[in-house]
Each structure stands twice: as C-alpha cells, then as structure tokens.
Amino acid sequence: xxxxxxxxxxxxxxxxxxxxxxxxxxxxxxxxxxxxxxxxxxxxxxxxxxxxxxxxxxxxxxxxxxxxxxxxxxxxxxxxxxxxxxxxxxxxxxxxxxxxxxxxxxxxxxxxxxxxxxxxxxxxxxxxxxxxxxxxxxxxxxxxxxxxxxxxxxxxxxxxxxxxxxxxxxxxxxxxxxxxxxxxxxxxxxxxxxxxxxxxxxxxxxxxxxxxxxxxxxxxxxxxxxxxxxxxxxxxxxxxxxxxxxxxxxxxxxxxxxxxxxxxxxxxxxxxxxxxxxxxxx
Amino acid sequence: xxxxxxxxxxxxxxxxxxxxxxxxxxxxxxxxxxxxxxxxxxxxxxxxxxxxxxxxxxxxxxxxxxxxxxxxxxxxxxxxxxxxxxxxxxxxxxxxxxxxxxxxxxxxxxxxxxxxxxxxxxxxxxxxxxxxxxxxxxxxxxxxxxxxxxxxxxxxxxxxxxxxxxxxxxxxxxxxxxxxxxxxxxxxxxxxxx
Numbered sequence: 001x002x003x004x005x006x007x008x009x010x011x012x013x014x015x016x017x018x019x020x021x022x023x024x025x026x027x028x029x030x031x032x033x034x035x036x037x038x039x040x041x042x043x044x045x046x047x048x049x050x051x052x053x054x055x056x057x058x059x060x061x062x063x064x065x066x067x068x069x070x071x072x073x074x075x076x077x078x079x080x081x082x083x084x085x086x087x088x089x090x091x092x093x094x095x096x097x098x099x100x101x102x103x104x105x106x107x108x109x110x111x112x113x114x115x116x117x118x119x120x121x122x123x124x125x126x127x128x129x130x131x132x133x134x135x136x137x138x139x140x141x142x143x144x145x146x147x148x149x150x151x152x153x154x155x156x157x158x159x160x161x162x163x164x165x166x167x168x169x170x171x172x173x174x175x176x177x178x179x180x181x182x183x184x185x186x187x188x189x190x191x192x193x194x195x196x197x198x199x200x201x202x203x204x205x206x207x208x209x210x211x212x213x214x215x216x217x218x219x220x221x222x223x224x225x226x227x228x229x230x231x232x233x234x235x236x237x238x239x240x241x242x243x244x245x246x247x248x249x250x251x252x253x254x255x256x257x258x259x260x261x262x263x264x265x266x267x268x269x270x271x272x273x274x275x276x277x278x279x280x281x282x
Numbered sequence: 283x284x285x286x287x288x289x290x291x292x293x294x295x296x297x298x299x300x301x302x303x304x305x306x307x308x309x310x311x312x313x314x315x316x317x318x319x320x321x322x323x324x325x326x327x328x329x330x331x332x333x334x335x336x337x338x339x340x341x342x343x344x345x346x347x348x349x350x351x352x353x354x355x356x357x358x359x360x361x362x363x364x365x366x367x368x369x370x371x372x373x374x375x376x377x378x379x380x381x382x383x384x385x386x387x388x389x390x391x392x393x394x395x396x397x398x399x400x401x402x403x404x405x406x407x408x409x410x411x412x413x414x415x416x417x418x419x420x421x422x423x424x425x426x427x428x429x430x431x432x433x434x435x436x437x438x439x440x441x442x443x444x445x446x447x448x449x450x451x452x453x454x455x456x457x458x459x460x461x462x463x464x465x466x467x468x469x470x471x472x473x474x475x476x
Binding site: 042043045046049052053055056059060063065066067068069070071107108109110111119121123149150153181182183185236237238239240241242243244245246272273274 | 322350352354355358361364369389390391411412413414415416433435436447449459460462463464465466467468470471
C-alpha cells in the first residue's frame with residue numbers, strides 16, 4: 001500500500017464542522033432512545049421532564065443552536081492510519097485550529113481555562129482534549145464528543161481487588177450513580193471501563209461513551225452485564241433531572257481490556273442526556 | 283407533586299410570603315429579573331465582601347441564576363442558557379443568603395449548610411432542567427453584562443425573563459425535591475423494584 005497524503009487544513013475544516021454539528025444536533029439514535037424511555041416511563045413528572053428535554057433537542061436541531069449552554073470540552077479521538085502522511089502542519093495544531101474555528105464561528109461557549117489553579121479562560125475553547133492512536137490503513141478517523149463539566153465531575157475510578165469480581169464492579173457502578181444523584185443531568189449514558197491500569201481504565205470509560213447506541217458490547221458476557229447494570233441503576237429512582245422516576249440512565253456501555261494479576265481497575269464516566277457525538281473518516 | 287396543568291405563575295420580587303407559599307416539587311413559571319453568576323463570579327463576590335465593598339447588584343431580594351450562557355447568535359438576545367450544577371456555589375451561598383438573597387436557580391444537590399441557610403432566611407432554591415438550554419433561552423427577553431466582563435461566559439448578567447420554567451427544589455422549610463421525588467416514585471413502584 002502506498003502512502004496517502006492528507007493536508008492539515010482538511011483536518012481543521014472537518015473538526016470545525018463537527019464541533020458545530022455535534023453541539024446543535026443530537027444523534028438520531030440518542031434521540032430515539034430518549035423517546036423510547038419517555039414512552040416506557042411510568043412516572044408522570046418524569047414523563048413531563050423527558051418531554052421538555054426532547055422538545056429542547058428538537059428545537060436545537062431545527063434552530064441550529066446548542067442543545068446545552070455547556071458545549072463542553074472538545075474530546076477528540078483520532079485514529080491515524082499508519083499509511084497516512086499529514087502535510088501542512090502538525091496534527092494536534094490542525095485539530096486545535098478546528099476546535100477554535102468551530103467554537104468561535106458556531107457561537108459555542110468557550111469553557112476552557114488555561115491552568116487548573118490560575119483559571120484564566122482561553123477564550124477559544126482550546127485546547128481540545130486529544131487522544132491519538134495509530135491504526136492500519138490510509139485514512140484518518142476522527143470522533144468528537146463535546147463533554148460537559150457537570151457530568152464529567154461525577155466520574156469515579158476504583159482500584160478493586162480481583163476477589164471483588166463482577167459483584168464488586170456492579171456495586172461500584174451503582175454507588176457512583178447513587179452518589180451522583182441529580183448532578184450529572186440524568187438520564188445519563190454510563191460509560192464503564194474495566195481492566196487495564198489506572199490511566200487506561202479512564203480512557204476505556206470515556207471511549208465507551210462514544211460507542212453508538214445500537215451496538216452492545218460484542219462480547220455476550222459484557223453485553224449481558226451492560227443490561228444488568230442498566231436495570232440496577234434504573235432502580236435508584238433518581239429519574240430525569242433527579243425529580244424522581246424510572247429513567248436514571250438511558251444506556252450502560254462497557255469497554256474492557258487485559259489487566260494485571262493483582263488488579264481490577266474500574267472507572268465510571270457519565271454523559272448527560274445530551275450525549276453529543278460526531279465522527280468523520282478522511 | 284404539581285403537573286404541568288397546575289403550573290403557577292409568579293412575577294417580580296419574591297417577598298417572604300410568596301416564598302413561604304412555595305413547596306418542594308411545585309412547577310412554576312417565573313417572570314422578572316434574575317442575575318447570572320457561577321464559580322468565578324461567586325469567588326469575586328466573596329472577595330469584594332471581604333474587602334468591605336458592595337456587590338455589583340443589590341443582593342437583598344435578588345435571584346441568582348447559576349448559569350454561563352452560550353454566545354448569542356445574530357438576532358438572539360442570549361445563547362442557550364441552562365443551569366449549571368449548584369453544589370459548586372455551596373461554599374458561597376450561605377453568606378449571600380444571610381445578606382438577603384431571596385432565591386437561587388440551578389440544578390442538583392445542595393450542602394446541609396446551604397439547606398440550613400435557606401431555612402433560616404426563608405429563601406428558596408429552584409431547579410431548572412439541566413440541558414434544556416435552548417428551551418430556557420426562549421424565556422429570556424433581555425440580557426446585559428453588569429459586571430466582570432473579562433470572565434466571558436462567567437460574567438454577571440442581568441436577565442429579564444418571562445415565564446421561565448422552574449421547579450421548587452428546596453423550599454423555605456428545607457423540604458427537598460431530590461429526596462421527596464425519588465422516594466415518592468420508589469414508594470409507588472415498590473413491587474416493580476423488589
């Protein structure tokens with residue numbers, strides 16, 4: 001296979017367009033799940049709250065305005081084919097230029113501070129939070145998930161014992177949702193990472209949020225665990241906006257990987273009901 | 283708990299008797315003035331008070347909305363502007379409530395200290411639906427930055443709102459929708475959940 005050349009400006013334009021699209025138009029599969037949850041919700045206040053959320057998402061898409069004022073950190077997952085050559089600039093610079101352009105031209109909120117303790121807003125929403133992997137092929141795949149602060153703050157990492165097993169993981173996820181209560185803007189999408197180490201498990205949990213709703217975990221053991229966790233979490237009674245009801249979570253997605261003989265890392269990363277997502281292959 | 287059909291309209295200043303008439307779970311539509319302030323603005327409020335300075339608006343009887351709006355598009359009064367999580371303002375809220383702050387609008391849990399300050403001052407904490415930012419923006423008729431413009435989205439804005447949809451989250455007695463609501467649901471669906 002020969003080397004394919006992709007210009008940095010193509011990456012910048014793609015990221016800019018995705019920032020605007022993702023923040024204004026909720027993916028169809030997420031909206032469909034929200035409507036299904038609304039139809040299956042037995043509690044009146046919860047149905048009314050879901051109606052407002054659905055109305056909001058349809059209004060945002062038709063008026064091309066952000067679903068939520070928190071247009072988030074631009075979390076960007078890039079898979080670069082190893083037969084790609086990028087010319088005209090650095091990959092990360094091209095992505096950041098795209099985020100700057102999208103957030104500025106799209107009237108999206110600039111929510112990033114340059115330093116965690118001195119806290120001066122960068123006024124451009126840079127930097128994007130970029131995770132890059134090298135993969136086979138001669139294309140670049142870019143997934144964008146604008147991530148709000150409210151749900152992000154309710155994330156948890158636990159370094160469990162191997163003996164804690166499936167029950168330990170279930171308890172950890174349930175407790176994370178219980179403690180989060182109304183704060184992460186339920187109904188949430190629950191991203192669960194299991195395995196790896198301290199840092200990889202967090203990445204797994206976040207990647208789990210980007211997986212399309214129509215795709216359960218390909219391993220039937222974990223697909224079943226996803227269903228069990230969703231049922232457990234929806235017994236909490238927190239409900240939409242935390243006002244009470246069945247629909248505390250819309251979906252649970254698990255990503256797992258190998259780990260050490262001594263370790264059972266687990267991470268929970270929550271996404272609010274505005275589970276925004278866009279992707280492109282260049 | 284109130285359903286949409288029982289929604290009550292409330293206008294203007296929230297005097298003590300109005301606040302006392304509101305109960306956790308009530309759905310209301312508020313028309314009047316609210317001031318946006320979130321993390322960075324609250325830090326500045328407290329620093330100003332520590333220096334003996336006055337706040338950028340009269341806190342006595344005021345309503346603070348924990349929100350940082352998206353920028354207005356051409357022709358818009360304001361961009362999408364839903365609530366942010368309130369607990370981050372908990373370290374500052376009791377001091378402002380003791381100075382006469384009538385109400386806060388946000389989302390999510392408050393600390394026991396804030397609940398006690400709400401009760402002590404017969405104040406009220408309203409929840410707006412997190413993420414319903416495009417819908418909420420439609421109730422904003424005017425928006426003006428009145429302080430801390432350098433903070434961008436975190437600047438203090440004076441908003442005139444018409445029929446802003448809110449739920450009473452914590453009332454002047456300390457009753458709390460985040461406890462009452464889930465409990466009521468679980469109580470009525472206990473068989474399904476056994």
